[in-house]
Amino acid sequence: MSTLHLLNKTPDRERARQCLAAASASEAGPHGILLLENGVFCAVNPDWRQALEDGLPLWALTPDVAARSLTARLPSGIQQIDYDAFVELTTRFDNVVSW
Amino acid sequence: MKFAILITGAPYSSQAPQTALSFCEAARKRGDDVIRVFLYGDGVHLANALSTPPSDEANWYRRWSAWIEQEDVEAIVCVASALRRGLIDEREAGRYEKAHFNVTAPWQIAGLGELVSAGNDADRLIHFGPA
Numbered sequence: 649m650s651t652l653h654l655l656n657k658t659p660d661r662e663r664a665r666q667c668l669a670a671a672s673a674s675e676a677g678p679h680g681i682l683l684l685e686n687g688v689f690c691a692v693n694p695d696w697r698q699a700l701e702d703g704l705p706l707w708a709l710t711p712d713v714a715a716r717s718l719t720a721r722l723p724s725g726i727q728q729i730d731y732d733a734f735v736e737l738t739t740r741f742d743n744v745v746s747w
Numbered sequence: 748m749k750f751a752i753l754i755t756g757a758p759y760s761s762q763a764p765q766t767a768l769s770f771c772e773a774a775r776k777r778g779d780d781v782i783r784v785f786l787y788g789d790g791v792h793l794a795n796a797l798s799t800p801p802s803d804e805a806n807w808y809r810r811w812s813a814w815i816e817q818e819d820v821e822a823i824v825c826v827a828s829a830l831r832r833g834l835i836d837e838r839e840a841g842r843y844e845k846a847h848f849n850v851t852a853p854w855q856i857a858g859l860g861e862l863v864s865a866g867n868d869a870d871r872l873i874h875f876g877p878a
Contacts, residue, residue: 731773
């Protein structure tokens with residue numbers, strides 16, 4: 649069963665850490681994380697770099713990235729998507745979990 | 748694809764109503780169905796007809812109500828969350844002898860069972876919560 653995690657919290661929040669830990673676990677996979685709202689700050693957080701290097705699929709919602717002036721700082725491994733792709737992404741995973 | 752939408756973040760203190768509406772609009776544009784929108788916890792503030800933001804700011808009550816009417820989507824406000832936050836329709840206002848009410852069509856006050864059945868009937872239940 650694949651799971652898409654929706655994270656809207658800044659990386660300093662406990663829920664953000666729990667989301668990363670759950671999505672990094674090998675059980676109940678494969679996993680992916682969509683960063684949205686304030687969750688897009690996780691994209692530029694050093695603690696999240698390892699997950700990206702480990703191959704965890706990470707997406708970030710374009711309007712929220714742009715609203716927080718993070719476009720130029722986004723790591724190349726994180727794919728920016730719009731709302732159409734957000735909807736499509738939720739259909740590609742068996743489960744969708746919001747943190 | 749059938750979507751059910753759960754909103755637990757309030758307008759003006761969270762981005763949840765904005766994100767959820769953009770998601771719903773994109774889903775309908777793709778040809779997907781949104782079978783029910785359910786407001787729970789602080790999310791019920793979205794259904795307050797007396798919400799009056801400055802005219803140069805987004806009016807989330809008006810934008811959501813217009814979309815719900817346009818797409819003919821069921822819009823449910825959790826009764827237990829609503830009443831304790833002062834969100835009340837005409838019927839409940841009569842029952843509790845209140846002089847006013849602030850929940851009107853297209854929003855309906857109902858129980859948590861409507862969320863459970865939406866989760867059963869939809870292919871995906873997407874939750875938009877506070878930050």
